[in-house]
Amino acid sequence: MNMKKYYSNGEITVVWQPSLCVHSGMCLNGLPSVFNNGNSPWINPQGATTAEIIKQVEACPSGALKWHRNEEFYHG
Numbered sequence: 001m002n003m004k005k006y007y008s009n010g011e012i013t014v015v016w017q018p019s020l021c022v023h024s025g026m027c028l029n030g031l032p033s034v035f036n037n038g039n040s041p042w043i044n045p046q047g048a049t050t051a052e053i054i055k056q057v058e059a060c061p062s063g064a065l066k067w068h069r070n071e072e073f074y075h076g
């Protein structure tokens with residue numbers, strides 16, 4: 001089962017698939033104002049600009065993080 005979690009800032013939605021996460025910590029180290037294990041939920045999509053979030057999501061080595069613009073259909 002592929003559970004997905006969604007975090008929206010209104011403009012984009014960050015999608016996280018826990019089953020794919022290899023816990024590299026890259027997102028935590030790269031953008032801690034958004035990705036923080038100490039927070040609940042652990043992703044705060046208001047914590048940085050949309051451009052910063054997109055850059056960090058695309059740096060995820062496992063594909064556990066993805067993003068899409070809210071008005072677009074997401075092809076996963």
Ligand code: SF4
Nearest residue numbers: 021022024025027060
């Ligand atoms: S960068 Fe991707 S694989 Fe690494 S901890 Fe974050 S979500 Fe998981």
